Amino acid sequence: MNSSAIVKPCQQKVFQQDNLYCVYESKLLKNFHPQVFVPDYWQAQQAIEGTAQGRGTTYFIKQGKHHWVLRHYYRGGLIGKLVNDHYLFTGNHATRAAREFALLTQLRQLDLPAPKPVAFCVRRSGVSYQADIITERIEQARDLVALLSTESLSPELWRDIGRCIQAFHRHGIYHHDLNAHNILIDNDNKVWLIDFDQGEQRKPAQHWQQQNMDRLLRSFNKESKKLAQFYWQADNWQQLMEGYLS
Known part of the structure; x- marks a missing residue:
């Protein structure tokens, strides 16, 4: 729809x-x-x-x-x-x-x-x-780039990020620009997605869902190369995907 x-x-x-x-x-x-x-x-x-x-x-x-x-x-x-x-x-x-x-x-x-x-x-x-x-405005929240510039996240929080994305995908919600800046974590460690410009609801399908995830992974790799301090490791992606696939 x-x-x-x-x-x-x-x-x-x-x-x-x-x-x-x-x-x-x-x-x-x-x-x-x-x-x-x-x-x-x-x-x-x-x-x-x-x-x-x-x-x-x-x-x-x-x-x-x-x-x-x-x-x-x-x-x-x-x-x-x-x-x-x-x-x-x-x-x-x-x-x-x-x-x-x-x-x-x-x-x-x-x-x-x-x-x-x-x-x-x-x-x-x-x-x-x-x-x-x-x-x-999501109060008392920071995007993942700002957060990872100062501290690492727990494995369970990475899994929560994956579960959050999966909840959107389960409803067929396509995010046109899923990147680390558009994922927020509030003070209660609740995960939010923002900036749905050009987003839409689609029939759930592996190809566009995989495109969303590929784009997100590229953004993590991009920020890790650009920033002098960025608490991101390959294991974190595995933890995120554990939550996404659970």
């Missing part, structure tokens, strides 16, 4: 104005307005707790008791150098933001450890669009 086919829960509302199309969780954003996707709006309220750098800047926001992540969609690879953050518009529900938001909604319904979706916005300009998404 494709994530774009999911029926939206009743608390998700639509905001449309001129070239804007937004969907938001009304229980989380009770007084919604499009400025919530503008970093300067949050900066003016001194609500930005921090940032992270990737293809662009990701903003960590504190809104009351909530902690959120604001992310703009950027292209990668060679085409990203040419058009940066513009995508071909073929309909609001076909945009990357709408598809990721719908998939995250589905993951929460399946009780899988992924961030809660908060809102997304699509700005159409002629035949192209730009987009942003706000998701829940």
